[in-house]
Amino acid sequence: xxxxxxxxxxxxxxxxxxxxxxxxxxxxxxxxxxxxxxxxxxxxxxxxxxxxxxxxxxxxxxxxxxxxxxxxxxxxxxxxxxxxxxxxxxxxxxxxxxxxxxxxxxxxxxxxxxxxxxxxxxxxxxxxxxxxxxxxxxxxxxxxxxxxxxxxxxxxxxxxxxxxxxxxxxxxxxxxxxxxxxxxxxxxxxxxxxxxxxxxxxxxxxxxxxxxxxxxxxxxxxxxxxxxxxxxxxxxxxxxxxxxxxxxxxxx
Amino acid sequence: xxxxxxxxxxxxxxxxxxxxxxxxxxxxxxxxxxxxxxxxxxxxxxxxxxxxxxxxxxxxxxxxxxxxxxxxxxxxxxxxxxxxxxxxxxxxxxxxxxxxxxxxxxxxxxxxxxxxxxxxxxxxxxxxxxxxxxxxxxxxxxxxxxxxxxxxxxxxxxxxxxxxxxxxxxxxxxxxxxxxxxxxxxxxxxxxxxxxxxxxxxxxxxxxxxxxxxxxxxxxxxxxxxxxxxxxxxxxxxxxxxxxxxxxxxxxxxxxxxxxxxxxxxxxxxxxxxxxxxxxxxxxxxxxxxxxxxxxxxxxxxxxx
Numbered sequence: 384x385x386x387x388x389x390x391x392x393x394x395x396x397x398x399x400x401x402x403x404x405x406x407x408x409x410x411x412x413x414x415x416x417x418x419x420x421x422x423x424x425x426x427x428x429x430x431x432x433x434x435x436x437x438x439x440x441x442x443x444x445x446x447x448x449x450x451x452x453x454x455x456x457x458x459x460x461x462x463x464x465x466x467x468x469x470x471x472x473x474x475x476x477x478x479x480x481x482x483x484x485x486x487x488x489x490x491x492x493x494x495x496x497x498x499x500x501x502x503x504x505x506x507x508x509x510x511x512x513x514x515x516x517x518x519x520x521x522x523x524x525x526x527x528x529x530x531x532x533x534x535x536x537x538x539x540x541x542x543x544x545x546x547x548x549x550x551x552x553x554x555x556x557x558x559x560x561x562x563x564x565x566x567x568x569x570x571x572x573x574x575x576x577x578x579x580x581x582x583x584x585x586x587x588x589x590x591x592x593x594x595x596x597x598x599x600x601x602x603x604x605x606x607x608x609x610x611x612x613x614x615x616x617x618x619x620x621x622x623x624x625x626x627x628x629x630x631x632x633x634x635x
Numbered sequence: 636x637x638x639x640x641x642x643x644x645x646x647x648x649x650x651x652x653x654x655x656x657x658x659x660x661x662x663x664x665x666x667x668x669x670x671x672x673x674x675x676x677x678x679x680x681x682x683x684x685x686x687x688x689x690x691x692x693x694x695x696x697x698x699x700x701x702x703x704x705x706x707x708x709x710x711x712x713x714x715x716x717x718x719x720x721x722x723x724x725x726x727x728x729x730x731x732x733x734x735x736x737x738x739x740x741x742x743x744x745x746x747x748x749x750x751x752x753x754x755x756x757x758x759x760x761x762x763x764x765x766x767x768x769x770x771x772x773x774x775x776x777x778x779x780x781x782x783x784x785x786x787x788x789x790x791x792x793x794x795x796x797x798x799x800x801x802x803x804x805x806x807x808x809x810x811x812x813x814x815x816x817x818x819x820x821x822x823x824x825x826x827x828x829x830x831x832x833x834x835x836x837x838x839x840x841x842x843x844x845x846x847x848x849x850x851x852x853x854x855x856x857x858x859x860x861x862x863x864x865x866x867x868x869x870x871x872x873x874x875x876x877x878x879x880x881x882x883x884x885x886x887x888x889x890x891x892x893x894x895x896x897x898x899x900x901x902x903x904x905x906x907x908x909x910x911x912x913x914x915x916x917x918x919x920x921x922x923x924x925x926x927x928x929x930x931x932x933x934x935x936x937x938x939x940x
Binding site: 384385386424429432433471596597599602603604605606607608609611617618623 | 708
């Protein structure tokens with residue numbers, strides 16, 4: 384966990400409103416783990432004031448990749464950065480996905496921009512483990528398949544793949560995994576995570592949920608990002624105790 | 636060796652420099668120590684401690700606003716006992732000057748906390764939070780009441796030999812009246828200001844963005860208000876002032892000292908740049924050299940009006 388002034392390298396458009404940026408950030412890249420995030424200062428002045436948290440999408444050598452949708456001033460500024468500009472990044476932050484355990488099939492479930500952490504996770508899943516990806520979006524253009532393997536898609540409007548939500552699609556396909564030892568890794572909007580949590584907890588499937596929340600500092604001092612513990616006994620902090628939680632640990 | 640004497644005195648408390656890290660923006664020091672050398676900072680003010688642990692408010696606790704942020708954390712803290720057991724040893728280890736912030740829901744609880752903590756050698760002073768806008772009991776209820784502030788000052792002074800600072804609320808008509816009460820009851824300094832009550836609504840859902848409905852506004856948005864409050868106290872009461880409110884840069888810190896602050900606290904800036912305390916320290920030292928100031932304390936209340 385450190386502050387690194389990182390050089391902005393490039394910005395690629397993935398879908399209509401989704402971008403992938405590449406930055407030169409060797410120190411953070413060296414220690415980053417899948418599912419962790421970085422807190423990025425998108426401007427040099429006090430507007431916007433706070434950093435913006437982004438999942439680490441991928442790591443290639445000394446380079447970090449972040450994927451984001453443009454939906455506010457912060458992300459618009461990030462999209463408009465030019466090559467060579469400096470970005471002030473704190474990272475890697477939080478606790479990422481738990482990869483250790485007895486499973487032969489990794490199921491990735493992503494909703495919308497929830498695809499962001501999976502390229503880096505894919506690389507770190509041991510080679511003998513099969514990866515199956517379920518990706519959901521409102522419409523075809525919101526299904527982000529970037530570097531995803533064995534994709535089954537679901538769209539709310541039926542414009543691509545299964546018509547319905549991605550958790551329903553996963554439930555429909557569950558019997559195909561009867562003979563497999565699966566572990567679910569998921570990232571997406573809270574209603575999706577909650578539906579998935581219900582299914583996995585009921586069926587005793589090990590499920591790792593990457594949750595999203597409003598955040599200020601990103602490393603535990605502001606206490607601004609609580610998530611209720613599953614047993615109701617207080618809160619975890621998403622930035623420090625998460626952003627990835629076992630589905631048995633938190634209430635969504 | 637620095638050419639500038641950066642040391643300051645807040646009442647009987649001597650600090651190596653005027654930079655303090657504000658309560659609620661540094662936790663208990665362990666996380667921020669990853670980014671900054673706490674031994675070089677004038678001191679750190681802990682997250683508010685209450686007698687028993689507090690879970691804090693349910694989410695959503697914060698939201699960003701123009702040049703600021705609203706928070707309603709709800710005084711989430713580990714409680715006095717756990718603080719002594721697990722947090723103080725770390726703070727000793729990093730050799731940081733420790734000011735303990737106390738929040739309570741009754742005068743008795745303020746006194747009890749102070750009494751328990753005063754035996755801890757590493758605690759150099761207490762900052763009494765009578766102005767948290769985000770809890771149902773205590774907090775602003777006290778901060779708005781001259782008599783209560785006076786009583787809390789007097790009663791906590793009775794149980795400790797260490798300096799007592801009272802953290803004042805800006806959500807009052809005449810903040811200098813509160814400073815006068817603290818002064819007359821033997822308080823050693825006032826910290827000004829705590830956050831301003833604010834809110835923000837989502838226009839599509841028509842719901843408040845913060846679960847608590849209102850929160851405390853901090854950040855550069857409140858700086859002019861804070862400066863005005865510090866100046867008001869400075870012109871009306873001889874008590875030392877610790878200036879707080881939206882300091883992001885060394886220039887901001889200098890401004891607080893000019894209008895009357897003996898020391899200042901960095902708050903929201905820690906969330907953005909956890910090393911900002913030391914960056915600011917470097918900036919004010921260079922300013923002093925540049926303007927031939929040999930003692931930083933000469934800056935305090937040096938305004939020309």
